[in-house]
Amino acid sequence: MCISLKECNVVLAGVGGQGILLAAEVLGTAAMKEGLNVRVSEIHGMAQRGGAVVSNVRIGDKVMAPTVLEGQADVLVGFEPLETLRNLRFSSKKTLVIMSDEQIPPTELAAKMKKYPSMEEIMEKIHRFAEKITVVDTRKLAKEAGSALAQNIVLIGVLAASDRIPVKVERFREALQELVPAKYLEMNLKAFNLGLEHGKKQT
């Protein structure tokens, strides 16, 4: 949790089906429970069918618009490496990039018989925009928590551990309690904690 804040902008990007909207809602709800003003933008419909998905969470008294301005993200949470690249325009030198190494190859690659870019290549490109990058093996941590489907919540844990979000860790847990169906709650809380521990080690 950071000390003082005028405005906090988070861009969450990945592929339809990765649970980006739920992750954004957890962050937004946690911020609201902290007593902060918040905007969470989502795009539904066409974007969901395995397409690129972006959600923005903006926190702060004066925040009104739902979308983050280019270069102004405090944190870019990439659920997938290529989708992280696709949203680099929101980041700058001050941005913290939290990225899952979970690769989901776009069908275009298979059709054109092309390879998924190497991690070195991806990291080099991210470094052109941002300085601080945390790569997370979300699949490993989520499986440890009980299901590969909880990778989104692992990332929220890593995010909660960073110094960029003006929200106490406990608020995230409260948000999870409110938003996750009871039978999946324990697993999601575990995923969150594993992400949190991982994040703490990074800072």
Next chain:
Amino acid sequence: MYQNFAIIILSVTAYLNQYNTSFKPKLICETLTVKPFYSLENKILPDSHILLKDKLGEQVLLLGNEAIARGILEAGIGVVTTYPGTPASEIGDSIAEIAKEAGIYMEYSTNEIVATEVAGGAANCGVRALSAMKHVGLNVAADMVMTLAYTGVRGGYVIVTADDPECYSSQNEQDNRYYALLSNLPCLEPSNAQEAKDMTITAIEISEKLEIPVILRTTTRVSHTRSPVKYGKLAKPHTKGEFIRDVKRLIMVPANSRPKHPMLLKKAEIAKEISETSPYNKIAHEGKNKQIGIISSSAAYNYAEEASELLGLDVDILKLGVTHPLPEKMIGKFLKSHEKIIVVEELEPYLEMQIKAIAKDHAPNVEIHGKMTIAHFPRDGELSIRTVAIGLAKITAKKLPIDFTKIDEEFAKIVKELPSRPPILCAGCPHRASFYLIRKVGGEKALYPTDIGCYALGIAPPLNVGDIMICMGASVGMAQGINRATDKDTIAIVGDSTFFHAAIPGLVNAVYNNSKIVVAVLDNLTTAMTGHQPHPGTGKTGMQTPSERILVEKIAEGCGVKYVKVVDPFKTKETETILKEALKHEGPSVIVFRAPCALLAVREKRRKGLELLTCRITEKCTNCMACIKLLGCPAIVIEEGKAQINEALCVGCGLCVSVCPYKAIEYVRLN
């Protein structure tokens, strides 16, 4: 071949004499149909019961659409009708989930005009009603709405239109505020979730006061943005009313319509007074600089506020929440007290045009900037803090604090090499099987008018099915014109929900005018694209009660189509034979491709603990890549130069098993 999905028995008594002119309707296909899976238990996201909390003053983070649903509960609305469509869907979906507990009648109507007819009927009995639809849905409903404005309503009636600037999930980005001008109905425009809730209640009150429907217009960024909403008091909904006969008021024959027009205009005058004093039309920001004034509404207002802050423009901002009729006196006063006016609005210059007309009477010398004379803001696409800041900076000669060009240049280098990731048909989607076969039989020469829904994704390679797509149901009608003009094989593609929505008159036309077209109804037993809502073919209502399933094949028969077949698209050989037969048939034919949406089928299996399958490529694989080249399935990837199946994505539909020329793909049990 193992069949993953339930069995469809095709009729063996399908013999039909196509030249028999004394055709009598009889059952030509006995269909043991697949059971639809519509169930709230298959929903993934948290439930909507949070909307029922009776805690005055409690703050909850809601989507704009959920906030409208809460507004429905606080306004005591008794009847809610909708046809699903992004970005409006969650209004109806939230209510569907809680309607029984809330004591509301809710329905998914066949289409938007039926939705307004049902709600308009109830509102004419004094019941408060609301219909929700996407912007193009109002085109469908317009015939009803334009004249309902004449008869009016007795119970408050709100029509929610959710516009989609930037065409995030729509075929156009029309600005529905013009419907307010066209119909003379009042229009309210919220800019966030709190206003969306509050304005739903205000709209009902205005509607009841003036006895005319009121339009509540949102955009994608209002409907699909979450922001904190403070709850008001829940009201008890009234679902029962009384119909009072009044021929002069309610029968719109010319003699009765004529006097209704001036009455409507009079109501519009009263609405203007309401607009002048509405708390939603106000100076939202008092600036130090009194030379410049900004006028804005809806999502654009948020950008205007933040862009001014970014540029350090401390100017007055007049925010309009009631945008029809406009508060002429209030705007006139605002124009008079500033030298330069900037109108910030999304899409058409709807406000700007009217503000310029107001200026002529109230402040002829004021400068007005927007998108008309010089386009400082784009008229297409959605706005953003960036586009608004660029426009404001130009008009006010301020310097932009962010070098967007530099960011764009750097970013362009990255994007250039990035593979695109458009939405695609899911792994296991039955439409992929249907398209593969349609393309295989119809080939390059046939033409494929298509329609609105997930199956619009069939246009992507390698499936390449879809040559023209305009609006709901249009595929069937257009196919007839295309076939007449080209004499080419023409296969219209239409989904199940879309078929019920708007394709039936087109089908009747094909039979009546004897058009030689094939209508392929891709029936996945749900309204998939918008979030799996039920439809007349699912046997479930919005109230979650069972109802009679209406089968596409029976409707086709009833319309007089003489070649009607139901196929399981995963039974590739049988389906191919039937497609070939249909193309030879003189006159219209209908093939129903029936298999459930893969997303729902898998969710249902997981929930019930049923057998889950996946496919695996064996050592027989010769690396011919036929599976990849023919199907474009997201579960088939290339790893180390070889085709591989991603088990996490594959649902074992088996289409690749049937297309593999070397029989190198097999089923594997997962659980």
